[in-house]
Amino acid sequence: MMKCTVIFQPSGRRGIVDTEMTLLAAAREFGADIESPCGGAGICGKCKVRVEEGSFQRLGIESKTDHLSPATEEEIEKLGEKEISKNYRLACCAAIKGDVMVYVPEESRAGKQIILETGREREFFIDPVVKNYYLEMCPATLKDQRDDFRRIKDMLEQKYGFQRDIILDYPVVKDLSGIIRRSGWKVTVSIWNEKEIIKVSPGFAENIWGVAIDVGSTTLAAYLCNLRTGETVAKKSMMNPQIVYGEDILSRITYSIMNEEGLAKLHRAIVEAINSLLEALAGEAGLVTAEIVDLVLVGNTVMHHIMLSIDPQYVGRSPFAPAFKGGMNFKARDLGLKINSGSYVHWLPLEAGFVGADNVAVLIAEEPYRQDEKMLIVDIGTNGEIVFGDREKLFSTSCATGPALEGAQIKYGMRAAFGAIEKVIIDPETKDPRIKIIGREGWFKKGDEPLAKGICGSAIIDVCAELFKTGIIDSTGRFNQQSASPRVRRDADGKMEYVLCYAEDTSIGKDIVITQEDIRAIQLAKAALYCGAEYLLEKFGATSPDRIVFAGAFGSYINKESAMVIGMVPDCSLKKVQAVGNAAGDGAKLALLSMKKRREAEGVAQKVGFVEMASEPDFQIRFAEALAFPHKKHKFPSVDYLLDRAGEKDGD
Amino acid sequence: MMKCTVIFQPSGRRGIVDTEMTLLAAAREFGADIESPCGGAGICGKCKVRVEEGSFQRLGIESKTDHLSPATEEEIEKLGEKEISKNYRLACCAAIKGDVMVYVPEESRAGKQIILETGREREFFIDPVVKNYYLEMCPATLKDQRDDFRRIKDMLEQKYGFQRDIILDYPVVKDLSGIIRRSGWKVTVSIWNEKEIIKVSPGFAENIWGVAIDVGSTTLAAYLCNLRTGETVAKKSMMNPQIVYGEDILSRITYSIMNEEGLAKLHRAIVEAINSLLEALAGEAGLVTAEIVDLVLVGNTVMHHIMLSIDPQYVGRSPFAPAFKGGMNFKARDLGLKINSGSYVHWLPLEAGFVGADNVAVLIAEEPYRQDEKMLIVDIGTNGEIVFGDREKLFSTSCATGPALEGAQIKYGMRAAFGAIEKVIIDPETKDPRIKIIGREGWFKKGDEPLAKGICGSAIIDVCAELFKTGIIDSTGRFNQQSASPRVRRDADGKMEYVLCYAEDTSIGKDIVITQEDIRAIQLAKAALYCGAEYLLEKFGATSPDRIVFAGAFGSYINKESAMVIGMVPDCSLKKVQAVGNAAGDGAKLALLSMKKRREAEGVAQKVGFVEMASEPDFQIRFAEALAFPHKKHKFPSVDYLLDRAGEKDGD
Numbered sequence A, B: 001m002m003k004c005t006v007i008f009q010p011s012g013r014r015g016i017v018d019t020e021m022t023l024l025a026a027a028r029e030f031g032a033d034i035e036s037p038c039g040g041a042g043i044c045g046k047c048k049v050r051v052e053e054g055s056f057q058r059l060g061i062e063s064k065t066d067h068l069s070p071a072t073e074e075e076i077e078k079l080g081e082k083e084i085s086k087n088y089r090l091a092c093c094a095a096i097k098g099d100v101m102v103y104v105p106e107e108s109r110a111g112k113q114i115i116l117e118t119g120r121e122r123e124f125f126i127d128p129v130v131k132n133y134y135l136e137m138c139p140a141t142l143k144d145q146r147d148d149f150r151r152i153k154d155m156l157e158q159k160y161g162f163q164r165d166i167i168l169d170y171p172v173v174k175d176l177s178g179i180i181r182r183s184g185w186k187v188t189v190s191i192w193n194e195k196e197i198i199k200v201s202p203g204f205a206e207n208i209w210g211v212a213i214d215v216g217s218t219t220l221a222a223y224l225c226n227l228r229t230g231e232t233v234a235k236k237s238m239m240n241p242q243i244v245y246g247e248d249i250l251s252r253i254t255y256s257i258m259n260e261e262g263l264a265k266l267h268r269a270i271v272e273a274i275n276s277l278l279e280a281l282a283g284e285a286g287l288v289t290a291e292i293v294d295l296v297l298v299g300n301t302v303m304h305h306i307m308l309s310i311d312p313q314y315v316g317r318s319p320f321a322p323a324f325k326g327g328m329n330f331k332a333r334d335l336g337l338k339i340n341s342g343s344y345v346h347w348l349p350l351e352a353g354f355v356g357a358d359n360v361a362v363l364i365a366e367e368p369y370r371q372d373e374k375m376l377i378v379d380i381g382t383n384g385e386i387v388f389g390d391r392e393k394l395f396s397t398s399c400a401t402g403p404a405l406e407g408a409q410i411k412y413g414m415r416a417a418f419g420a421i422e423k424v425i426i427d428p429e430t431k432d433p434r435i436k437i438i439g440r441e442g443w444f445k446k447g448d449e450p451l452a453k454g455i456c457g458s459a460i461i462d463v464c465a466e467l468f469k470t471g472i473i474d475s476t477g478r479f480n481q482q483s484a485s486p487r488v489r490r491d492a493d494g495k496m497e498y499v500l501c502y503a504e505d506t507s508i509g510k511d512i513v514i515t516q517e518d519i520r521a522i523q524l525a526k527a528a529l530y531c532g533a534e535y536l537l538e539k540f541g542a543t544s545p546d547r548i549v550f551a552g553a554f555g556s557y558i559n560k561e562s563a564m565v566i567g568m569v570p571d572c573s574l575k576k577v578q579a580v581g582n583a584a585g586d587g588a589k590l591a592l593l594s595m596k597k598r599r600e601a602e603g604v605a606q607k608v609g610f611v612e613m614a615s616e617p618d619f620q621i622r623f624a625e626a627l628a629f630p631h632k633k634h635k636f637p638s639v640d641y642l643l644d645r646a647g648e649k650d651g652d
Helices: A023-030 A073-085 A148-160 A170-182 A241-245 A249-258 A262-284 A301-307 A357-366 A457-469 A516-540 A553-557 A560-565 A583-593 A595-607 A619-626 A639-651 B023-030 B073-085 B148-160 B170-182 B241-245 B249-258 B262-285 B301-307 B357-366 B457-469 B516-540 B553-557 B560-565 B583-593 B595-607 B619-626 B639-651
Strands: A003-009 A013-018 A048-051 A088-090 A100-103 A113-115 A123-125 A130-136 A186-192 A196-202 A209-215 A219-226 A232-239 A292-299 A328-331 A344-347 A375-380 A384-389 A394-399 A420-426 A433-437 A488-490 A496-501 A512-515 A547-551 A577-581 B003-009 B013-018 B048-051 B088-090 B100-103 B113-115 B123-125 B130-136 B186-192 B196-202 B209-215 B219-226 B232-239 B292-299 B328-331 B344-347 B375-380 B384-389 B394-399 B420-426 B433-437 B488-490 B496-501 B512-515 B547-551 B577-579
Touching (some): A003 A023, A209 A583, A232 A241, A249 A262, A262 A292, A292 A583, A328 B170, A357 A375, A375 A583, A394 A516, A457 A496, A457 A512, A512 A516, B123 B595, B170 B196, B186 B292, B219 B583, B232 B241, B232 B262, B262 B301, B292 B583, B375 B516, B433 B457
Antiparallel strands (some): A048 A088, B048 B088, B048 B100, B209 B219, B328 B344
């Protein structure tokens, strides 16, 4: 047998092989990753490579085609005459006859880097926990009575190098023999964690689907991903139906304790909601839910417990120890979740107390543990979670911010939806506001269609910041009685309020106002966040963050400057403040698409030091101090801040 | 700290320890196994040892009690004053103060040897797959917010040396926190295979329960065992309710193919039957089924497939490849079996085709793979399985014996129950029979209460042998027309028959007869068994077995001599023929009580070479030859046989 040199570009991997070896086999031998979902059976067409010209002149080669076996029927069918004429080949079909150099196009490379589109770009290698393996087996005969499962194991070893004992999940067992025989002994097996066969599909199944869900107290956000390509093919979100049992997690714990079957009701509500999201996602992608083979869930500790039917009463009261913190895999069928019945549901690990798997997801998305800069991550939901640290150490805490920052418990508060006032600037002279409304471009002008229905969280923070900057409220948050503007007035009960939008400019026929109580609610929320950040900085031994990241859907809308003005977070250059959207959702997706990220989650959940604010002796004092606008430690208005602001205005 | 010498008897294990170490800790260190279900918490009282006298004189010891800490309150409570005065102590409480020698009584030794009571004595070490571990944990505090599961893992590591990652099954998760807190942070965890926590019980749970079931085509036999002591605390059996869908396995396969929902009906029937057996066993032992934490099932390949809801059509036709052969663990809840919901059901491995897990169970009970003698094991059920071999090699085959040997498809056939004729001898001169009836002592005499209702399998074989020996039938099985006895007569249709019992001596008011067709049915059954044995001897390269074992409930009743006379098995000294009862049931129990036996099953199932009789080219010829009484290769009546017979008669 002749020896030939093979070179793969652009990796430059090379080596010497015997003739007749396929390009795919050579690529595996020399570590040049070529994608091959069908395992080299010539049916998926994904291992396309291009035979390179020119480079072989120094090896004295005249015609590259002489150095590979002729194109097979499969290749002509998969690639077409045109690509064949451009020297494309399938690596699994082309046998080496002489020295050859091939180029592996980006699309054919295994372990592609994928960029998630939500929030920000995050690069990682696709390495899902569930993978597909295509197998062609010899039919059973009287001379070869191996059982069907043995046949699968033997092929997995032979074709994919599986060494370890693979187990078979019960639902797979039932129709195994039937599927194998009806599909002519050609099947695709889906293997979880290189350990367990959780699905057997007839013939070649190229794509493989998984779902990541951020189970928020208020909102569920779900993503359907192709586990082979990393692509997000559908997104859906819905309100958490548990809201009817309580707005926040503490009230839901109370509900579960005070009501017979309380936990069962909460549990059922969330399971049904997830099932309807799964249905919707599958429907949008033209799939059935049984095709979804992996599911990653993240959420706070209470959502985690309730979703798993674990009594949340103990995690709701001191000393707040959860039933378990580690990342866990449970069978979807045990939880009543309607995906492929053999599949697992993976809950990312919890950090501690109220800092849950959603925060761990934020961490694996933002990777503060890889940064030299000291990062403050503020995830604002109905419950606020804060993390501070760098590659050396990390601390986290949880703050009961309440739903005010999301527009709830605010007189005209509403979610960030059509008709919500989302941005506010108040003129320091006239005290009149300029507003932006979701659903229309630009600032609202007199005479525009009256769309305003209420105020969403970002505008509430804007209003507080602007009312303070323009002197309409003082640093204690109280209305300035001497304000000359007609917009500052008393309501029927004599309580002070500020009119943000007169009735004729609204779609609700009522003046949209900010009340003294609204401002109080914001003060309580921002004080909780500020205190939390302050404790974390202290534990770490830092005086200020190098960078602040707002995570959470709400974080995307927030006006960073307003947040700084009202003293929601410690001082930081505005250029270093960033909103990253639903980082928890991104983290959940990462854990769905990458085994490495899933392991990383386990590590970071254990690494983060949890700070229990309530057990700090001076918490009450600090909290009271933090209620003021801005926090007394703020250097505002600092030169830095003003410079930042000048720079920001243009981009506004 | 002082060094002391400690000696454990009767093992003789010894070593030097620091003072204050407990006897239990010292025993562990030196490998002297002392049972300690509560892990040394002083609450189970199982680690009782006796401080020895005399032996220490050479060490210059005067008073043994000086060399141990004084008896604690727990010891006095558990042992009582009387035992304390006899120098008994609890090894977990007694701290070493000086040189000491203790005797570990049999009852306190871990890894006791247990003798099963069914069929024959079998010795083995108890080492169940599910074990209990008692844990006392520190309550959670604000300073120690470890999650509950972490706390359990930490204690398992600390107290029992668990190193590996233990996982937690979903049903355990739900009430984990509640159980731990309600029981004052003292729980017993049941761990499966040193891998997974499948149950958490409040406080100290000393005993642990498992069930082994032999799922026969006709009969289910179930045993409830204490997994700590090995004791069988309850036994139950019942008819396989699938019988309404077909008498034998082939007719049940046909039913599943021909009827919509056929498999589902068969599956449901067997699951319900097993559940009712579990209920009955638990009831008899004063338990609830949720206290059963392990379940081992054995049965033939078709029972195995149907019980697991696997379509049996492929295993029922050539090339007979099963869905899987290896031993498998499935969650009881996935199969609808009502034991502890986190528990596994273990099916022992199959050998091949129709040689199922029941036969593997027989093998681990009889251990032919440990014998120098060449053993022929004949397990007679509705389907007959035969194994032949020794420590070098083993071969097996399966024979469609049909239900005739069990009394079915025989005109007056019945199961071995009250009123069944179980034993027959025919006088060579008078041609009159002597019969024994189940339910009364001794041979039936004229004038005795007429109890006879029918003939069970053992008597049918007796009758055939006796009819042949007395010349009433010839070697082809046909009635001798010249027989002078009035008992040999023609029925209304002119067919020959032999009257075994006249109507007045029966409780059914009819003559109990043996028909020509009955004899044909026995011939077919015995020919199948004989042929099978012959092929196995040939494959092995042996001319005769050194020993024959009849397994199966039916095997216990069989008259070895009659079986030999009719040519059911190859020649063998009668002294070397033994009936061992339900060896499959014993094997199932062994797999329940011993991890080692379970592993052994896996090994032997792979080791046995399966012989597919139907694919042997000369099968039809051989089968026809084997129909004769006795088989033409029989040396009967040999000197050996006659000697054996003379010896046997006394014991009859």
